[in-house]
Structure formats: structure tokens, C-alpha cells
Amino acid sequence: MDVRVEAVPASITFPLRQQVLRTHQAPGQLALPGDDDPDTCHVAALTPAGEVVGTANVRRQAPPWEPGADDTWRLRGMATSPELRGRGIGARLLQSVLAHVDAHGGGLVWCNARLPAQRFYEHAGFVTRGEPWIEPDLGPHVVMWRQVTAGA
Template sequence: MLNYTIKHISATEAYAVRHPVLRAGKPIESCIFDGDDFETTFHLGIFTKNHLVGVCSFLKNNHELLTETSQYQLRGMAVLSEYQSLGLGKLILNHGEVLLTAQNIQIIWCNAREIAVDFYKKMDYKIAGEAFNIKDIGLHYVMHKTLKTKKP
């Protein structure tokens, strides 16, 4: 296992990993997501040897298929290809889930690419609704996980 560090990063820093993994061949501007700069949005980066190798962003956003009122959307989850299958995606996502649980967030959800569905299933995410296509990106599924919030 690699030595790693997870820390908060800016949206702009996240583009360095989002671009080659999620938007390869498209303009860098395609890595800028609505809500990236909202006060309630946060971005995490996972580093090995001070090199940013994975990112994910968490946006306060509710999905109409999910009834819980306290929701966050996972967006822009990406690990550089040479660092995939090493468990780094699981580590950074778990870190984000811990932070959201501490805020008493009930549900985390994402629009998962078809290729990532098995990863999210292993992380206890479930599919909601039917598959849908995102233009120029491909087939996606809404996936969600109930977080174990603290009782008041």
C-alpha cells in the first residue's frame, strides 16, 4: 500500500485529475462543474509523495429520487490511471463519508458512470431509478448510500 495523505483542496486543484480521467480530449473548462465554488461544497485530494493522484468533490444537493432532506452529491471522483486499483478511491471516498457523517448528512449520492457501478456497489451504494445518458460522456446510474448519522 502506498503512503498517502488526504486533504482539502480547491476546485481548481481538482481539475488536474478530473481532466485526464473524466474529460480526456475535452477542453479544461469541461472540468468546471456547477456548484464547485459554493460555500457548502468541499473538495478532497489524495496525495502520494506530495503528488495529487485522486480527487472527489461533495456538493450540497438533493436528488428528487431520494426522500431524505439532508443530502450531498459526490461529483468529479477520479484517480489517475496509473494509481487506479490500489485502493485510493476507496480511501478518499471513505474520508468524505466520515466528514459528511460528522455533519449529520443522511444521504450521499452520485451520477455513476456505467464503468464505476461495481466500485460503488462495493462501497455499499445502491442504484436508484433507471440508467440515463449524459451527452458526450455516456451511460450513468444514480447511486446512493445512507450514512450512519449521530442521533441528537
């Protein structure tokens, strides 16, 4: 299928994120502080009919292990529709938000990765930090991060 990846308003991503990542919440509960900050970027994979089949976002946020750090970004909301996984959509979404970080000077990108997605992030150059933990309602997670060097 011909899928395009583009920047979108946060609210466009809520239904798929609710379906894939946050089934215990309603779509209306998915807004987060910083969603509308000027440097925050939400991207969606869209079918020709405009259906959202993938999402990701990135925002300026220091990691828990270095609360005062500058040039640090948190990746959130990585999801691909179950029926379209394994076709490169997730990789394109991730590439798109990393390109946004690159265009804004680069820096450290981190996320709380679900353990089943750990290999997906490793494919994209992320490494694990610390020990996994169980996030209530969501399951096992581990912190992952990578550096984005602007212009590299």
C-alpha cells in the same frame, strides 16, 4: 506509494478530473456551481511530491427524484490516476467525503455513477436507483445512493 488524502481547493482537482473524466472539456471548464459553497468538500490524493493522483468531492444538492429534500449530498469527480487504480486510493477518497457528510449531520449521498464504476460504489454500500441512461460525451450512467447516519 505513500499517498495522502486531504481537503483541497476545487481548482487543484481540475487537471486530473479533465484527464480521467472530462477529456472532451478543458480543465478551465470544470468549475461547477456550488464548488465554493461552505459545506462543499473537495479532496485529493497526493503523492509525496504533491502530484494529484485521485479526486472526489461532495456538496449539498437534492437528488432529482426529491428536489426539495434536506440533508442530501451529491458526490462528484471520483477519479484515480489510471496507473494507480486498484490500490485503495478511490476507497480512501470516498471514505473521506463520506466522513465530511457524517461530520455535517449525515444524510443521503447520491451520484450519477458511470456503469463501469458501479461495482466500486456497491463495495462502499451504494445501491442503484432506476434505469441506466447514456450521458452525451460521457457514456452510460446510473443513479446510485446510500445513507450516511451521523456518528454511526
